[in-house]
Amino acid sequence: MRRFKVGLVVKKCAFLLGCLIIAVTAYAESGDQTAEAISEESHFRVSYKAQYDPVPLNQIHPWVLHVEDMEGNLVEKAVVTVDGGMPAHNHGLPTEPVATELGGGDYLIEGIKFSMTGSWEMWFYIQTETITDKVKFELEM
Numbered sequence: 605m606r607r608f609k610v611g612l613v614v615k616k617c618a619f620l621l622g623c624l625i626i627a628v629t630a631y632a633e634s635g636d637q638t639a640e641a642i643s644e645e646s647h648f649r650v651s652y653k654a655q656y657d658p659v660p661l662n663q664i665h666p667w668v669l670h671v672e673d674m675e676g677n678l679v680e681k682a683v684v685t686v687d688g689g690m691p692a693h694n695h696g697l698p699t700e701p702v703a704t705e706l707g708g709g710d711y712l713i714e715g716i717k718f719s720m721t722g723s724w725e726m727w728f729y730i731q732t733e734t735i736t737d738k739v740k741f742e743l744e745m
């Protein structure tokens with residue numbers, strides 16, 4: 605009787621562990637679109653995480669920008685401004701995304717929207733007390 609119960613518990617645990625592994629794997633696979641780049645004058649290593657993968661068309665959504673210097677130190681209290689557009693179409697972004705510092709080198713970028721298919725550029729201008737640099741990300745919608 606006791607052995608039966610232990611066996612049942614083991615089976616239940618194995619089942620739950622299996623479910624957990626499936627859930628974690630699914631979460632990782634459905635994760636956010638990310639990319640990393642070095643700023644134009646090589647001051648910063650910058651990455652972004654968009655809320656969705658792939659980045660959606662015609663839907664306002666946020667990104668989280670992560671900024672480190674080339675030694676891996678978090679860049680905090682920077683002023684981040686956003687620009688971008690479609691060079692081939694000679695137009696800018698359809699919205700005016702705004703950055704808010706989250707801490708830990710992270711900056712929330714709200715109001716990003718890509719309003720048509722094609723090649724887009726996103727520019728982030730990063731200004732600290734001593735350094736101003738910019739970084740470009742290219743996206744194909």
Ligand SMILES: [Cu+2]
Nearest residue numbers: 690693720722
């Ligand atoms: Cu366009």
